Structures are given as structure tokens and as C-alpha cells.
Amino acid sequence: MAALAAGFGGIRPRWIDLRAATGFEWRLFWRRRRLRGTALLAALPVLLALLIALLKTVNLEWLQPILPRGVDILPLFFVVAYLRVLLVVLPLLLGASLVAREVEAGTLAYLLVRPLSRASLLLGKCLGAWLVASVLLGVSFLLAALLLLGADGFAEAGPSLRQLPSYLVSLWLGSLAYGAIFTLVGLTSRRPGLVGLFLAFGWESAIPYLPGLIRSFTVRYHLVALVPDAGLPLGALGALAAPSVPSALLWLVAGSAVLLTLSIFIFSQRDYP
Amino acid sequence: MPTLEVQDLSRWYGEVIGLSGASFALEPGVTGLLGPNGAGKSTLLKVLTGQIRPSRGGVRILGEVPWGNPDLFHRVGYCPETDSIYPELGAREFIAAMLRLAGLSASEATQKAGEALTRTGLDPELRKPMAAFSKGMRQRTKLAQALALAPEILLLDEPLNGMDPVGRKETIDLVVQLGREGHTVLVSSHILHEVEQMTPHILLLHQGRVLAHGDVHEIRDLIEDRARSVRLRCREPHRLAGRLMEMGAVSGIRFTDEPDVLVVETGHADLFFARLTQLGLEDGLGIEEVQPLDDDLHSVFEYLVR
Numbered sequence: 245m246a247a248l249a250a251g252f253g254g255i256r257p258r259w260i261d262l263r264a265a266t267g268f269e270w271r272l273f274w275r276r277r278r279l280r281g282t283a284l285l286a287a288l289p290v291l292l293a294l295l296i297a298l299l300k301t302v303n304l305e306w307l308q309p310i311l312p313r314g315v316d317i318l319p320l321f322f323v324v325a326y327l328r329v330l331l332v333v334l335p336l337l338l339g340a341s342l343v344a345r346e347v348e349a350g351t352l353a354y355l356l357v358r359p360l361s362r363a364s365l366l367l368g369k370c371l372g373a374w375l376v377a378s379v380l381l382g383v384s385f386l387l388a389a390l391l392l393l394g395a396d397g398f399a400e401a402g403p404s405l406r407q408l409p410s411y412l413v414s415l416w417l418g419s420l421a422y423g424a425i426f427t428l429v430g431l432t433s434r435r436p437g438l439v440g441l442f443l444a445f446g447w448e449s450a451i452p453y454l455p456g457l458i459r460s461f462t463v464r465y466h467l468v469a470l471v472p473d474a475g476l477p478l479g480a481l482g483a484l485a486a487p488s489v490p491s492a493l494l495w496l497v498a499g500s501a502v503l504l505t506l507s508i509f510i511f512s513q514r515d516y517p
Numbered sequence: 518m519p520t521l522e523v524q525d526l527s528r529w530y531g532e533v534i535g536l537s538g539a540s541f542a543l544e545p546g547v548t549g550l551l552g553p554n555g556a557g558k559s560t561l562l563k564v565l566t567g568q569i570r571p572s573r574g575g576v577r578i579l580g581e582v583p584w585g586n587p588d589l590f591h592r593v594g595y596c597p598e599t600d601s602i603y604p605e606l607g608a609r610e611f612i613a614a615m616l617r618l619a620g621l622s623a624s625e626a627t628q629k630a631g632e633a634l635t636r637t638g639l640d641p642e643l644r645k646p647m648a649a650f651s652k653g654m655r656q657r658t659k660l661a662q663a664l665a666l667a668p669e670i671l672l673l674d675e676p677l678n679g680m681d682p683v684g685r686k687e688t689i690d691l692v693v694q695l696g697r698e699g700h701t702v703l704v705s706s707h708i709l710h711e712v713e714q715m716t717p718h719i720l721l722l723h724q725g726r727v728l729a730h731g732d733v734h735e736i737r738d739l740i741e742d743r744a745r746s747v748r749l750r751c752r753e754p755h756r757l758a759g760r761l762m763e764m765g766a767v768s769g770i771r772f773t774d775e776p777d778v779l780v781v782e783t784g785h786a787d788l789f790f791a792r793l794t795q796l797g798l799e800d801g802l803g804i805e806e807v808q809p810l811d812d813d814l815h816s817v818f819e820y821l822v823r
Contacts, residue, residue: 260620261587261618264619264620265618268617271614272614275603349603350597350599350600350601351602351603353568353595353597354615357567357568357595358590359588359619512585516569517530517563
């Protein structure tokens with residue numbers, strides 16, 4: 245135990261420090277001009293949903309039959325815009341640069357000489373970034389869903405509305421898991437962007453072709469188990485037997501914890517000349 | 518009682534030596550950390566602030582090891598050399614954010630940030646983002662964040678870089694004042710005359726080694742293999758020159774364009790000054806002014822590193 249504590253620089257995260265570091269990252273995000281582009285990314289599906297909703301108000305006979313119903317298109321939106329793109333891209337942009345950005349800007353020195361442990365600092369920054377990603381994803385998805393469902397009137401949207409919390413939980417846990425992966429990638433790789441893109445769009449997309457247990461080492465495999473909708477357009481992934489909800493939750497939460505612990509260990513041990 | 522102790526400290530990066538066997542101890546007051554580029558000044562400050570670990574040897578600040586010891590940084594302030602800031606934040610906002618990371622409440626942090634900015638001569642009510650600051654303003658902001666927790670130890674890496682003359686003067690005065698208040702201030706610079714204005718106490722680094730540590734005048738006195746020049750103004754310079762040659766302890770004398778001034782070179786400063794005092798008591802020589810010409814920091818530095 246003592247050896248483990250020494251490995252972390254003899255320090256553990258403290259709640260008060262964690263809260264301070266989380267708040268710091270959260271506040272800084274909304275002030276960073278460069279990162280505001282990240283928020284714009286999250287707005288793209290909303291704009292698309294708004295366009296669809298507006299088109300439904302246009303009185304053109306040829307157009308209305310080809311516009312899909314909100315309840316039908318919402319799962320497609322979730323999978324294509326969120327599960328495959330935003331849920332991966334936002335944590336990649338936020339997580340992989342969490343420390344690299346401070347190193348590059350030369351501002352890490354200010355943070356390392358604060359009276360808070362490196363464990364608290366990194367974990368707090370991760371939590372801050374996760375909160376940002378969760379808010380962006382949550383607000384974006386809710387707005388898009390309400391626009392799509394509301395365009396047809398909410399009368400027949402009852403079942404879809406009841407599924408929204410499941411979608412949100414899936415997004416939040418997904419961003420936690422991806423955030424943990426990309427934080428570790430950001431700390432260990434010289435090209436975190438490239439490695440992140442490979443993991444996000446190569447490794448995760450290869451799920452259906454992976455044998456047995458290896459599938460469990462992907463995030464998306466577990467996320468789909470959390471969404472109670474057999475109608476998700478998952479392609480080859482849909483043909484796989486989804487894990488149980490408890491198993492998926494355990495893998496996502498425990499996996500994130502292990503990756504974050506590894507990241508903290510590396511960050512605590514590293515020199516920043 | 519030393520507040521900062523460095524014992525046989527070495528730090529290397531692969532095959533490059535950053536610091537090599539440095540040992541010294543500092544007490545409260547201002548110490549100038551001097552050395553050419555690549556001497557190891559920033560490496561030393563980074564080891565002292567726990568950003569990097571020593572490869573060998575150790576460091577103690579207020580009796581504690583800085584690496585992996587965040588609590589110590591309630592008592593240590595650091596102003597980094599790099600011109601790095603959070604460009605989107607205002608000065609007060611930045612310092613308050615740093616203070617909140619130290620556990621202060623939002624209101625407490627804002628108040629202390631304002632006080633620190635006032636102390637470094639910046640307007641705490643200034644709203645513009647730091648991206649629009651001049652380099653001098655950024656330096657003052659960096660200095661303010663180091664001071665904000667009123668730490669006992671202050672480690673300042675080139676705090677005068679990029680400042681205008683007024684800013685330099687004010688910052689020098691502030692550093693002197695901090696030393697008088699009992700803080701232990703280690704301030705690095707490569708601008709020698711500025712360090713001299715802050716303190717006579719210097720730590721000279723060269724190629725990762727401590728070349729000299731102590732009072733600049735004492736260090737100069739230790740250099741025995743170089744003649745030391747002293748400018749003397751007196752009523753009878755030629756008679757004084759003769760008397761000095763008779764008494765010994767003088768290796769050379771030259772007269773200047775000024776009729777009442779001569780410059781004496783000596784390799785034995787203590788002996789020379791003792792004999793000069795005796796001569797000064799003699800009637801008729803009329804020694805009016807004694808000015809050592811080369812015990813300023815620049816000369817010491819030149820002598821030691823070449």
C-alpha cells in the first residue's frame with residue numbers, strides 16, 4: 245500500500261482540491277475561444293434537426309412524403325450523429341489535450357506549483373472536461389430530439405420521450421469512458437490526435453469483426469446495451485448479442501476508473517521540464 | 518537557520534547536464550541567481566518547485582522536500598520564466614483562479630488577487646483579457662500570482678524580462694521590500710546590474726555548477742589571481758603613487774586624464790586597503806575618494822566564468 249502511495253507521489257486526490265480543479269477546467273472551457281468551436285460541433289445535429297422541422301412546415305406535396313417521422317429518425321440521429329461521431333469527437337478534443345494543451349501553452353507550471361496534488365489536478369480536469377462534454381452532448385441531443393419529435397406533434401412521441409433518459413445515460417457514460425481513454429492517450433502518445441482517431445473510428449468500428457472477449461474492450465459495444473431500442477440502426481453491431489445492462493455499466497465505469505488511475509499514476513510520476 | 522537547502526543536487530536530461538553537484542543554503546532575504554543561458558538557473562528553480570525531480574542529491578524548502586508535496590506550495594510562490602498566460606482571462610480572474618486552486622473561496626480569491634495586483638502596480642479593476650497585455654503587464658501579473666498567497670519563499674525566474682524602465686524600477690523595489698519583510702527570495706536574471714540593485718547576495722551558476730555563492734564584494738575579495746582596480750582621487754596623486762609603491766601591495770599604477778585621479782591595481786585587496794587607511798591619515802596626501810572599479814557584479818561574473 246505504501247509503495248502504491250509512493251507511486252502516486254505520496255498523495256491522493258482530496259475532495260476539496262478535486263472540486264477546485266473541476267471548477268477551474270469547467271470555467272476555463274467556456275472562456276477559451278479555441279474550444280468554443282467544440283461547442284459549435286455539438287450544435288450541428290441541432291441545426292440539422294431544426295432544418296428537418298422547418299421543412300415539415302413547408303407546404304409542398306412532393307416533399308412531405310419523403311420526410312421521415314421524428315420517432316423513426318431519432319434512433320438514426322442518435323447512432324450516426326452522436327454514438328459514432330460527437331460522442332467520440334468531443335471527448336477526443338477535450339481529453340487528449342487536457343495536459344498537452346497546458347504544456348504547449350506553458351501554463352502547466354502555474355498548476356503544478358499550486359497546493360493541490362497532481363492526482364487532484366488531473367482528476368479534476370478530467371471531471372471538468374467530462375461535465376463540459378456531458379452538458380454539450382445532453383443539451384444538443386435533447387434539443388435535436390425535441391425538434392424532431394415536436395415537428396410531428398408530441399402526441400405519438402410518448403415511447404420515444406420515455407427513452408430519452410436512457411439515451412442521455414448512454415451519452416454521459418460514453419463520454420466518461422471515451423474521456424478516460426483519450427486522457428491516457430494524451431499522456432502517453434506523442435500524436436494523441438492520430439491515436440485517438442484510430443481508436444475512435446478504427447478500433448470501435450471493428451467491433452463486429454472482433455472475436456469474443458475482445459469486443460468487451462470497446463466502448464460502443466457496451467453503450468448500445470444501455471439503450472432499450474431494438475430498432476437502432478447499428479449495422480453489423482446490431483447482429484451481436486448485446487451485453488446485459490449491469491455488465492455494460494460495470495465495464496464502462498470500472499474501465500474508466502482503471503484508465504483514469506493509470507493516467508493519474510503517469511501524470512504524478514512525470515517530470516515537466 | 519536556512520529556509521532553503523540544496524545538497525549535492527544534480528539533474529541531467531539524457532546526456533545533457535542541467536545541474537551538477539550544486540550545494541548551497543539560503544536564509545531570508547533576497548538572493549540573485551545569476552548565470553549565462555544554459556547555466557541551469559531554470560532547471561534549479563524547477564527542481565525547487567517540484568516540477569522535476571533531482572537525478573541525484575536533494576532539496577529542502579522550509580525543511581520539506583518539494584517533489585510530491587503540494588501542501589508546501591501554500592508557502593512557496595513561483596513566477597515562471599516563460600511568457601505564458603491564459604490569454605482569454607483577465608489578470609484578476611487568472612490570479613483568482615489560481616487562488617481557488619489553493620482552496621480559497623471565490624470572494625477571498627478575488628480580494629487577494631486584487632491586493633496582489635495592486636502590489637505589483639497593476640490596476641485590479643482592469644477588465645481586458647491578458648492577450649491584450651503588454652509583456653511588462655504580463656510579467657507583473659505573473660509576479661502577482663506568485664505573491665498572492667503571501668508565501669515565505671519566492672522563486673522568481675527572470676521577473677524583469679520585457680519590462681519597461683519604470684516597471685523594472687518598481688519591480689526591483691518590490692523585490693527589495695519583500696526581502697526586508699523577511700521573505701526568502703531567489704530571483705534569477707542575466708541582467709547583472711539589475712540583480713545588483715536588488716541584492717549584494719548572489720548565487721552564480723555556470724554549466725550546472727555553483728561557481729560562487731555569497732556577498733558579491735566577498736566573492737570579489739576571494740579572487741586572488743586577478744588584480745583589482747581602485748580609483749583614487751587626492752590632492753597629490755604623484756606623491757600618493759610613490760608612497761603606495763613603497764608600501765607594497767600594489768601591482769600597478771596609472772594616471773588618468775583627470776589631474777587628481779589615479780587608478781591602482783592590487784592583487785592583495787585587504788592589505789592594500791589597510792595600508793591605504795594608514796596613508797589616508799598622513800597629512801598632505803588629501804585622499805578624497807576611494808572607488809573600487811571592478812567589484813560590481815559584472816566584473817565578478819566575468820572573472821569567474823572566464
